[in-house]
Amino acid sequence: MNDVFKIESISQFHSLLQIPPPKHPLISVVDLSILNDQKQPPQSDGTKISSSFYSITLKHLKEGTLIYGRKQVDFQEGSLFFTYPDQVVTLKNAVFEDSRYSWGLIFHSDLILGTPLASKIATYTFFRYEVNEALHLSEDEKEGLSIIINSIRTELNRPIDKHTKNVFVSAIDLLLNHCSRYYDRQFVTRENENCTILRAIDKFLSNYFASSSLIEKGLPTALQCAEHVNLSPNYLSDLLRKETGKSTQEHIHYHLLEIAKDRLLGSNDSVKEIAHSLGFEYPNYFSNLFKKKMGVSPSVFRNLN
Missing domain, CATH: 1.10.10.60 (Homeodomain-like)
Structure with missing residues (x-):
């Protein structure tokens, strides 16, 4: 069956994971280890999935496979990879490692509309890399990105005000800049x-x-x-x-x-x-x-x- 299951909103994504509704309609940080508390994580049976948002995901996958396009990869070492709106991903029988470095940042393109990041995000070409070209992080790099993720989590727990959008966009931009730096490092180490x-x-x-x-x-x-x-x-x-x-x-x-x-x-x-x-x-x-x-x-x- 080649049908693609489309996730239209971040709220729908939370619902599929059977977790509480998002605290903001356009951005969320998900602890992937919570999927292990479910006997059968939704849509993990090989269904092809696409979404209407960007995702940046640090995965520690103990069991199962992730298929991205025609490629399959083992994430046991913990890798960062990126998807863009409408990218098709297939998850099969996934069990994530219980790790503080296992998180997913998702944000809708509407969040960055009207900001410099809206036109800049196309320059982050790693959103369109294949999954076997994932970014492999050192412990220090994982820690650095997780600090930014935690700052987003903190902002999600604050009441929404006129500064909220700028805080989120600035944090995402900072995270993507660090990812560009780490990819440069990865290119060098694979000389x-x-x-x-x-x-x-x-x-x-x-x-x-x-x-x-x-x-x-x-x-x-x-x-x-x-x-x-x-x-x-x-x-x-x-x-x-x-x-x-x-x-x-x-x-x-x-x-x-x-x-x-x-x-x-x-x-x-x-x-x-x-x-x-x-x-x-x-x-x-x-x-x-x-x-x-x-x-x-x-x-x-x-x-x-």
């Missing part, structure tokens, strides 16, 4: 693995441009690159930026332009013919990209060299 991925991407692109795929399928995409190394497009692009300063798309363009320059200088083919051989249906797109990256048009580049 050897990252270099292997970088080599795999370069090899994939070199082979792609040298094969008939370019003519048959057109230019390679960031998604194809990510699937080749079993990563999400956002995670791969962020990893490449950390390692090389270039996004996945910029890596594709780099390989493309190297071949284009070689053909411009090593053949008598017209710019139009070269554009078509590189997978461009419209030569103007090729010329515009070439000029944007190289500073001159293909024809000028050929004449100058």
Whole structure:
């Protein structure tokens, strides 16, 4: 059965967990260990679930599995992962470890409307990472984030006033900034693995441009690159930026332009013919990209060299 069970509100989410109603309609912090007090946690039988809110979850999963997209991961070591509105997650027979570091922060997008975070949140690309790209925290990092979570809990116990929204949004923004820092650390500590991925991407692109795929399928995409190394497009692009300063798309363009320059200088083919051989249906797109990256048009580049 492929139907997705949609959770429309934070109140509905609390109801499904059989816990007291939320103290604020747009934000809540849930102690995940309370799920162990139930004989059968709701919707934990493999049902696909999506919600209308963002979630940031630190899980210590002793038993069961979490499936996110097509990926499954073991959370026994305790990992932080993120979901965005309408992301589909599947939870199977979950039993969470009784830990003060096992919590879930959920907040509706309406909470951040009209604040700088509303436009900034799209820059936190880890919301669209795959679950196997979760953030693995040190004890100090867990403690630091839990301090912020506890400050949100404290605010939830206060009467709502004109400052409430700003306090919540500031706390979420601070937490996300720390998460960005910790992800940067994780990229660094996985340097050897990252270099292997970088080599795999370069090899994939070199082979792609040298094969008939370019003519048959057109230019390679960031998604194809990510699937080749079993990563999400956002995670791969962020990893490449950390390692090389270039996004996945910029890596594709780099390989493309190297071949284009070689053909411009090593053949008598017209710019139009070269554009078509590189997978461009419209030569103007090729010329515009070439000029944007190289500073001159293909024809000028050929004449100058």
